[in-house]
Amino acid sequence: MSLSFEFSKINTWVFDLDNTLYPPKTNLFAQIEKRMTKWVMQTLELSQVHADELRLQYWQSYGTTLAGLMREHNVDPGPYLTDVHDISFAPLTPDPILAGYISALPGRRIVYTNGTADYATKVIAARGLEGLFDAIYGVEDADLLPKPEFGAFDRVFAKDGFSRQTAAMFEDDPRNLQVPHAMGLKTILISELPNSSPFIDHQAPDLSDFLAQLLL
Numbered sequence: 001m002s003l004s005f006e007f008s009k010i011n012t013w014v015f016d017l018d019n020t021l022y023p024p025k026t027n028l029f030a031q032i033e034k035r036m037t038k039w040v041m042q043t044l045e046l047s048q049v050h051a052d053e054l055r056l057q058y059w060q061s062y063g064t065t066l067a068g069l070m071r072e073h074n075v076d077p078g079p080y081l082t083d084v085h086d087i088s089f090a091p092l093t094p095d096p097i098l099a100g101y102i103s104a105l106p107g108r109r110i111v112y113t114n115g116t117a118d119y120a121t122k123v124i125a126a127r128g129l130e131g132l133f134d135a136i137y138g139v140e141d142a143d144l145l146p147k148p149e150f151g152a153f154d155r156v157f158a159k160d161g162f163s164r165q166t167a168a169m170f171e172d173d174p175r176n177l178q179v180p181h182a183m184g185l186k187t188i189l190i191s192e193l194p195n196s197s198p199f200i201d202h203q204a205p206d207l208s209d210f211l212a213q214l215l216l
Contacts, residue, residue: 002216003202003210003213003214003216004214004215004216006186007168007186007214009166010106010107010166010167010168010186011106011107011108011162011163011166011167012107012108012109012110012160012162012163012166012167012168013102013105013107013108013109013110013167013168013170014110014111014112014167014168014169014170014180014185015102015109015110015111015112015133015169015170015207016111016112016113016169016170016171016172016173016176016190017111017112017113017115017119017120017123017124018113018115018123018172019172019190020170020171020172020190020207021098021111021123021124021127021129021207022092022095022123022127023206024172026091026092027091028087028089028091028092028123031087031088032084032085032087032115033055035083035084035085035086035087036055036065036084037051037052037055038051039080039083039084040052040054040055040065040069043069043073043075044073054068058072062146063114063146063147063148063149063152064114064139064146066080066081066139066144066146067144067145067146070144077144081116081139081140085115085116085118085119089122089123089126092123092126092127093126093127094126094127094128095127095128095129095208096128097208098127098129098207098208098211099127099128099129099132101207101208101211101212101215102129102132102211103132104211104215105211105215108134108135108160108162109132109133109134110133110134110135110136110137110160110162111124111133111135111136111137112137112147112156112169113136113137113138113139114138114139114146114147115138115139116138116139116140117136117137117138117140117141118138119138120136120138121136124136135160137156137159137160139152141155141156141159142155142156143155147173147176147179148173148175148176148178148179149179150179153179153180153183157183164180164183164184164185165184167184167185167186168185168186168187168188169185169186169187169188170188170190170207170210171187171188171189171190172189172190172191174189174191174195174197174200177189177197177199177200178197178199181199181200181201182199186201186202187199187200187201187202188200188201188202188203188204188210189202189203189204190203190204190205190206190207190210191203191205192205
């Protein structure tokens with residue numbers, strides 16, 4: 001079965017942001033991780049080593065570092081989100097080829113990230129993808145619940161109102177595809193690391209490569 005036939009009934013396309021709409025080699029998220037570690041150091045009065053360990057531990061356990069900080073330390077999310085996303089977008093460059101593929105997808109196109117919608121808007125602009133998406137959702141739209149929690153997806157998908165049976169989702173983090181798959185979405189992992197999880201329908205190392213095949 002060809003990809004174009006398999007996806008012929010899809011009319012909503014959900015895109016993760018970081019390391020999905022731009023290549024991981026840009027290392028953009030490393031800037032955020034550094035700011036997260038610094039924020040944890042200052043707020044919890046920890047050493048850099050301990051703060052970095054805690055940042056990673058919370059990301060692994062709760063889906064985002066913020067979720068762990070909120071649950072374990074009652075941290076106010078507002079200042080944290082503003083601070084950690086205050087980065088340089090210089091590593092990103094416009095990608096007209098990707099823009100052409102996304103614009104050719106039929107139906108509704110949305111972005112859903114564990115970052116903020118404001119941050120996502122800036123990344124999209126730096127990639128030359130403005131005007132291609134019908135909606136941009138951040139963690140604030142999920143009441144600060146992070147992917148991969150069921151409630152996070154449920155809130156955002158309900159807010160958008162699309163049919164889950166005719167939607168597909170692109171993600172670089174495999175654990176963020178388990179719930180969407182269970183909800184009925186087609187799932188595509190964008191990663192060079194092989195993954196045979198049953199909730200991943202397709203995998204490709206690069207988003208443009210997959211969309212090129214899909215749109216043949």
